[in-house]
Amino acid sequence: MRFTAQATLPLISLALLVGGIGCNRKVGLPNDQDELMRPENVASFDRLYKQNCSACHGENGSGGPALDLANPSYQALVDDASLKRWITSGMPGTQMPAFGESAGGFLTPQQVDVLVAGMRTQWDHKDRSTADMPTYASSAGGNVEPNVEDGQDIFRVSCSSCHQHGQQKITDASYLALVSDQSLRTIVIAGRPDLGHPDWRQARPGQPLTDQDVSDVIAYLHSLRSGTPGQPYPEANFKR
Secondary structure, eight states: OOOOOOHHHHHHHHHHHHHHHHHHHHHSSGGGOOOOOOOOOOOOHHHHHHHHHHHHHHHTTTSSOOOTTTHHHHHHHHHHHHHHHHHOOOOTTSSSSOOOOTTTSSOOOOOHHHHHHHHHHOOOTTTOOTTTOOOOSOOOTOOOOHHHHHHHHHHHHHTTTSSGGGOOOOOOHHHTSSOOHHHHHHHHHHOBBGTOOOOOTOOOOOOOOOHHHHHHHHHHHHTTOOOTTTSSSSSSSSOH
C-alpha cells in the first residue's frame, strides 16, 4: 500500500501529539498514597483495618453485622491477648475467620499487633469505669457453678421483652448454632450500642448484672442448643 504525503501528515501530527503527552506524563502510579507495597509490609492500622475488618465490624468499628469493636465497654472488657488470639486464629463457633499466617491467613504477627494497638489508640476509653464489671471469660473454678434455672429467670426478667419473639429471638436453636457462648457473654456484658442493646449495667435497671448472673444466663442459653443444628431430628430417630 502506498501512502501519499497528504495521507501521512495527519498520522505524523497525531503521533507527535500523543508522544508529547506521554513525555510529560509521570511514569508510575498517580500519587504516593497508592504506592505499591508487598502485603506483609503494610503497617498502617487504617489500611489493615479497612482491608481485613471493616466489612464485618463497620468502617469505624461500628455499624457492621458483627460486634462493634469501637464500643467502649467492649474495649474495657476484652484483653490484648484475647484480641490477638481471635484475629490470629479466628473465634470457634462464630463466623470470625483466622487472619494470622500461623492459621492460614495473610497477616504477620506484627500486623496483628498493629491492629490491636490501633484499636486501643482509637477506641479505648481509659476513663471508662470497670468497677464490678463481669469478667470477659466465664469464671471457671468459681465457688458457684452456673445455674440454668436462675439464668432462665434472669433472662425472663431482663431479656425476654426484646429477645423472645420475632427477628431478635435468640433462644432459637438455629441462632444459637451460629454464635458461641463467649460471643453471647461478650454481648450480654458489653452490649451492642449500635443496635440499641444495653450493657450489663442497663439490662436490669437499677441492678447491674453480676458475674454470676451473666454466667447463669449463658448457661441457660447453652442448654437450648441443638445437638444437630440444621436438622429437624437426630439421625437415630429416623426409621429405616
